[in-house]
Amino acid sequence: MSDRVEFARMNGLGNKILVVDMRGRTDRVTPAAAIALAADPATVFDQIMAIHDPKLDGTDAYIDILNCDGSKAQACGNGTRCVVQALASETGRKSFTFQTIAGILNAVEHQDGTISVDMGKPVFAWDKIPLSEEFHDTSRIELQIGPIDAPILHSPSAMSMGNPHAVFWVDRDPMTYDLERFGPLLENHPIFPEKANITLAQVTSKTSMVTRTWERGAGLTLACGSAACAAGVSAARTGRTERKVTITVASSPNRGTLTIDWRPDDKVVMTGPAEWEWSGTVNPTTGDWQRDESGQAEAATP
Numbered sequence: 001m002s003d004r005v006e007f008a009r010m011n012g013l014g015n016k017i018l019v020v021d022m023r024g025r026t027d028r029v030t031p032a033a034a035i036a037l038a039a040d041p042a043t044v045f046d047q048i049m050a051i052h053d054p055k056l057d058g059t060d061a062y063i064d065i066l067n068c069d070g071s072k073a074q075a076c077g078n079g080t081r082c083v084v085q086a087l088a089s090e091t092g093r094k095s096f097t098f099q100t101i102a103g104i105l106n107a108v109e110h111q112d113g114t115i116s117v118d119m120g121k122p123v124f125a126w127d128k129i130p131l132s133e134e135f136h137d138t139s140r141i142e143l144q145i146g147p148i149d150a151p152i153l154h155s156p157s158a159m160s161m162g163n164p165h166a167v168f169w170v171d172r173d174p175m176t177y178d179l180e181r182f183g184p185l186l187e188n189h190p191i192f193p194e195k196a197n198i199t200l201a202q203v204t205s206k207t208s209m210v211t212r213t214w215e216r217g218a219g220l221t222l223a224c225g226s227a228a229c230a231a232g233v234s235a236a237r238t239g240r241t242e243r244k245v246t247i248t249v250a251s252s253p254n255r256g257t258l259t260i261d262w263r264p265d266d267k268v269v270m271t272g273p274a275e276w277e278w279s280g281t282v283n284p285t286t287g288d289w290q291r292d293e294s295g296q297a298e299a300a301t302p
């Protein structure tokens, strides 16, 4: 087994993704490799999407997801779009089925280059999100930050999109809140035994919202796809919007957008772009890496 594999530096609305090709191997990208790659300014990333051989009939690949702190994640919407773009470019195929620790994901690349991922069904039960306290109604849980009589953020909607999310409803642009300060406090709050991704969501019409996310295991990122799904579903669930919304991700370059459609069959479909930046090789155990000389000119292979 070679000590190096191919990888691509990609992004989904600015969410920094490394797509690592682990097919044909039995080893894994180690947390140590992830931490080393995240510490290098040239390879700094939010999530690694490691593509493995399929484990289940009917699937195209098993995807392992690592945050930049080396922890595992159950879902990564922006990263999944990057994997689709990489594999579509390699194979010419347009639709794929992946297995992750959270379940099966179907995805398709459209004619215009955008990619739709069926992110599965949302989960609202308090012990499945999970929360550490019983809440009959998780669409508005007791949690606040700031002065007790004038909280800055309060009563988020909690849910799982495979991974845990809390969505705080705000009435002005999410960029005007000090999420860098509140994010770590909320991510690590004891109410979230497995921590949580923290999103600020401003509803701007029945079909549009603006979001910004502090990610579990990654901190302030430019975009988070599963958080956009959580915000879209939570907004519809609480009657703030319709079930199909356009989400402007406030922190992404040029305030990019994702479409979130919570379909009648309960599946959440996220649609948006993915972008290849450059390719190289990496040692999945140590994180030692090298950029392809001709990387800029190559097609988007993982």
Ligand SMILES: N[C@@H](CCC[C@H](N)C(=O)O)C(=O)O
Binding pocket: 015, 046, 047, 067, 072, 073, 074, 075, 076, 077, 078, 079, 163, 164, 197, 215, 216, 217, 218, 221, 223, 224, 225, 226, 227
């Ligand atoms: N950026 C991702 C979410 C990544 C996982 C998250 N940090 C977690 O630990 O749950 C996305 O686009 O969904």
